[in-house]
Amino acid sequence: MDISNIRSIRVLSNVSRPIQPSFDDLSTPLFDVVFCVLDLETTGGSPRDCEITEIGAVKYKHGEQIGSFQTLVDPGSPIPASITMLTGITHAMVYDAPKIETAFPSFVEFIGDSVIVGHNVRFDLSFLNAAAQRLGYERLGNDTVDTAALARRLVREEVRNLRLQSLAAHFRSPVTPNHRALEDARATAHVLHGLLERAGTLGVTNLDDLLALPRARGSRYYRKIKLTEALPRSPGVYLFKDRDDNVIYVGKATNLRQRVRQYFYGDTRKTIGNMMRELTTVEHQVCATALEAEITELRLIHAHRPRYNRKSRPPKTSHFVRLTREEFPRLSVVRTLKPDAIAHIGPFRSKKAADQVMHAIWDSVPVRRCRNRPGTRSGSCAGAQLGVASCPCDGQLDPRVYAQVVDAIVAGLDNDPAILLDPLREKMRRYASEQRFEEAGWLRDRHNALARALQRRHEWKALQAAGVFELVSESGAHAIIDGGILVATWHSGDVRPLLATRPTDAEPTVHETPASVEVAEEAALVWKWVNDAGARIDDATGFIAMPSRRASQLKPKRSSAA
Structure with missing residues (x-):
């Protein structure tokens, strides 16, 4: 199936049932957050040998005090x-006051x-958690906001x-702070509301934004965080563009807003700094499932070739590695697929990778x-003279004998990878026993490159043989x-897309290699999702089958400590 013109997956979702995000994707608007602003007075600076003398706190919601x-x-x-x-707190003032054993449970309930x-x-x-530990309570696990840290970031x-x-x-x-707990808590609350107004000008509108704000390590591009204001807290793909409207980076996220805003929190990598300097626009595409996000990201990277997506x-x-169809077939590295060849292996991202296989x-x-x-x-070529290759140059090679070599390659490619991998393992063990460790290492790398190529080949052919099928993940995606290519996706509870017609009984067309x-x-x-332990396949027009023996890679042995 040609996907060169597919740039996004069409999904027709039920308008009345939007995509259900996970709890990790949700964040409370600051207007709805209940803040408990507190202050303690103590007998000293360390909870190891000092105690609490006063507790003061005020609760706010919707900008109004709701308790103290x-x-x-x-x-x-x-x-x-x-x-x-x-x-100003004296011993006489606390003489009849409750001890922490009495005050602490009431305060925890208030919080x-x-x-x-x-x-x-x-x-x-530190004082509250020390008291909790001493009294047999769990440490306070609430989200916390430090007005000192916020002020350092904002003013x-x-x-x-x-x-x-x-x-x-x-x-x-x-309210003027006077080192009394309740008055200081009220003053802190007023400072908090002033800081929230400042943070709002930077697009901080939800709790997760506020909690992340103090971690912004003085990024010179933090003011650009306004570009993220329209991003939803949904799975999808984001695109960074420069002033010429060129896509300079593409990424995916389970929570678009949260992920993109992390770039503005002072990442010290030079490449990120250069990218943020060029950034002028942030665009996004919401996806119904994580699989759609992964594949949409891949397609957009292939379509735009962003310069900051260097690795991908x-x-x-x-x-490709081609096994030619001629009287004496041979292997060669090529850039195109030839229909009359015996077999192709690949594709590979570089000629070097193809050469290794x-x-x-x-x-x-x-x-x-x-x-x-x-x-x-008149004579054999160098490989034949060294005893490592067959050679028809001198006209002495029997085509029927050589056909057995070709048959072994084909069988190793499609049926039993051990035919090709076991000789490499045996040769590697021999090199190691002869202390030819460098050569054994080279052979191990070649073995693993071939094993990866064979495994990908088997996975591709399995997807091709399955034809058109519906994949359902454990999460309800x-x-x-169709032939290993995603054509539609939706989430359980949403309307099935019109594009997602149910598979028919048509015989699948199998292509040897991508x-x-x-x-x-x-x-x-797609195969990663198919192979997921919680996934199932429904309504396939074909069937998925893999060779009984996996093309396994070799792991380097760890050297023992002297």
Whole structure:
């Protein structure tokens, strides 16, 4: 099937039943988040030898206060004079106050599942978690927001320092911090709302955006994060474009908004920095399933050849190893498929990769290596003289004997990979026993290259033999596959696409090998899904069958420590 003109998969989804995202894809709008802004006063700076003396907290939702909590706490030990001078809390004030054993359960209930906010919140959490551990409670697992970290990201150049007093004055808080828990919590809440307004100008509208914001390590391109405002929290593919509207990068994601925004959080890689400097537009395509996203990404990369997709960018041409059809067939590396050839192996992304597979077969069976016409020379070629190849140059080679060599190659390609792989393994073991380790290593690499090529060949032919079939994953993703190529996809509960007609009983057309690297890579993605433990195949027009023996690769042995 020719996929050169297929650039996206058509899906007709049920409008009343949108694609169901996973819980990981969901994020709460900040307007709906319940924030619990807290502050603690303590007898010192470390929870190892100091105790809580006061707890204060206020809860906010929709920008309005919905609750407050305040209590003094008996630390069970004297309060240092320096702390009393700072906070005004004396031993007499906490004499009749509840101990932490009483106050802590009530405070945990007040917090609930809200997002905890504090100024240098790690300090407060260290005391709360120490109390939790001592009292047999679990550590607080709530999401947390640190107003000091947010301020460092958003207003660092506007304030003298990042102390709560300075930020409260900067945002004109009606409450002045005074080292008392409830008043400081209220001042922190006012600072939080001021910071949320600033964050909103950068496109921070949901909780996941806010939690990620402090991790932005001073990226010079962070202001471009506004380009992501329209991205949904859905699976799909994203395209980065430059000012000339050229696609410079294509990627896939299970959560488009979350993934793309990560590029703006100060990635230190030079290549990413160069790409972000050129970025002017972000486009996206929502996909019904992860399989559609993977294949759409692949097709877009092949269509646009983005310069920053260096590893996955397709080669300008594909290479194959051909077994020629002539009186004495031989192997050669070619760029096109020839219908009358005995067999083709590939495609390969480079001539070097194709050469490695051809040399692996040369090392396995005594196939002809020379290109001279049979009977045109008085002597054998070099390969025959060394005893590693057959040679018809001198006219002495019996075609019937040589046919057995060709039959062995064909059988090894299509039926039993051991015919080609076992001789390589035996030769490698012999080299190793003779301490010819470098040659054994070369042979191992050739063996593995051939094993990969054979396994891909078997997978491709299995998909071809299956014809048209419906693939259903464990997660409920449906796909129609035709000859190894994805033609439609949808999710359980959505309307079946009009394009996704059910397979008929027509006999599938089997092609020996993919026509290009693009087709081969798409088929490999499909096979990965077919081979998934939770996937099943419905309504196939053919059947999937693989050789009983897998073309397994060899793993390098780990050297033992001296």
